[in-house]
Amino acid sequence: xxxxxxxxxxxxxxxxxxxxxxxxxxxxxxxxxxxxxxxxxxxxxxxxxxxxxxxxxxxxxxxxxxxxxxxxxxxxxxxxxxxxxxxxxxxxxxxxxxxxxxxxxxxxxxxxxxxxxxxxxxxxxxxxxxxxxxxxxxxxxxxxxxxxxxxxxxxxxxxxxxxxxxxxxxxxxxxxxxxxxxxxxxxxxxxxxxxxxxxxxxxxxxxxxxxxxxxxxxxxxxxxxxxxxxxxxxxxxxxxxxxxxxxxxxxxxxxxxxxxxxxx
Numbered sequence: 001x002x003x004x005x006x007x008x009x010x011x012x013x014x015x016x017x018x019x020x021x022x023x024x025x026x027x028x029x030x031x032x033x034x035x036x037x038x039x040x041x042x043x044x045x046x047x048x049x050x051x052x053x054x055x056x057x058x059x060x061x062x063x064x065x066x067x068x069x070x071x072x073x074x075x076x077x078x079x080x081x082x083x084x085x086x087x088x089x090x091x092x093x094x095x096x097x098x099x100x101x102x103x104x105x106x107x108x109x110x111x112x113x114x115x116x117x118x119x120x121x122x123x124x125x126x127x128x129x130x131x132x133x134x135x136x137x138x139x140x141x142x143x144x145x146x147x148x149x150x151x152x153x154x155x156x157x158x159x160x161x162x163x164x165x166x167x168x169x170x171x172x173x174x175x176x177x178x179x180x181x182x183x184x185x186x187x188x189x190x191x192x193x194x195x196x197x198x199x200x201x202x203x204x205x206x207x208x209x210x211x212x213x214x215x216x217x218x219x220x221x222x223x224x225x226x227x228x229x230x231x232x233x234x235x236x237x238x239x240x241x242x243x244x245x246x247x248x249x250x251x252x253x254x255x256x257x258x259x260x261x262x263x264x
Contacts, residue, residue, distance in 0.1 A: 002118040008102060009109040011118070015092040016041045024091040024132045028053040028064070029103040035068040039075065048072065051136055054081035054144055055248040055261060056152055056188070057181040060159060070149050079144040080136040083251035088116075089128060097125045139254065142246040151247055155191045159183055179251075182263040188249070198226055199240040200249065209264055213256045216241070 004011070016023065016038055023046060030052050042048065050072055058064040069079050088108075090098045100116025102108035119125060135141060160183075181188070185204060192200055202219040203211065220233050230236060241258065244250045251259040 001121070004098065004100060004114075004116040004118055007110050008098065008100065008114070008116070012090065012098065012109055013037065013041050015090075015096055015098075017043070019043065019046060019092045021093050022047040022049075022091075023093070024049050024051075024129060025104060026051040026085070026087055026089045026132055026135070027104040027108075028085045028088070029058065029105055029108070030064055030068045031105040032065040032068040032071065033106055034104045034109065035065075035071050039071070048075075048077040049080070049132070049136070050078065051080045051082055051085065051132060051141070053083065053085045053248075054079075054142075054148070054246070055083075055179055056155065057179055057261060058248075059152060060156060060181060060183070066149060066152055066156070069144060070146075070153075073144070073146055073149065080141050081144050081246060081248065082135055082138065082141045083245060083248075084140055084253075085135075089132070091125065091129050091132060094122075094125055094129055096120050097128045099128070140252050142242065144246065148246055151191065155188055158190070159187045179261055180263055181261060185262050188262070195227075195236060195240045196243055196247075198223060199237060200244060203244075203250070203260060204262075204264065207264070209260050210253070211258055211260070213238070213241075213258070 020043055023042070025048070027050075030050070050069070052064070052069070054069070055064070059066045072079050088100050088103055090100075097119045098116055099119065100114055102112065102114035102116065108114060119128070189197060189200065199216070202216060202223070205219075206215050216237055217234060220237075223237070224230070224233050227233070227236075241250065245252055249261055251261055253259055
């Protein structure tokens, strides 16, 4: 084990180059520049799985790049969304693992003061790798596909540019702040259609940020009138909530509770 109290960009890319079988990356925030560098160094035919936080507000506020995830999918690798993700860890060929405070951003790997450890103990790496797999399969996770990317890109295209004050030396990670989309939600509604639009509009009628599944079921009769031929309204509501979660518009808190990721 080695303590990492220095910028890990060189170490990280060396481990990418040395990997021949599988790489697993877990980071809430991911920037396109880092993904481009990974693909400049990665070996052909390697398995790459990425676990991140797919959140429209994070993309809008440019703390994470949807184009980075688009490139991963374009290269036939997998992206998973975990709405409560805060962990940052990286596994290389089940022979090395990094647990760190650093996101996959230029500042995280090169400039910020981050702290972590490099692990090469096989038992520990096996546990970390298994934890990654379990996180990807958890109730709070979903598999991101190209359709999700396209839908969010359509929404972002028409929203006025977000202007962030640049801090010259340090990147500030405002996970709680950046989780909430606080622009006009009509930018979202206008790009949704069908069940996604219907359920989203009903969610927006519920007061507060937290809601339960039973709160959405209160709109069952209204939704039934919109879709008179559908005799499975509740299952369709549950399915649509999962779609909205995969778009980074809501967060599943567990035990039937959800959180809106827009300002209500």
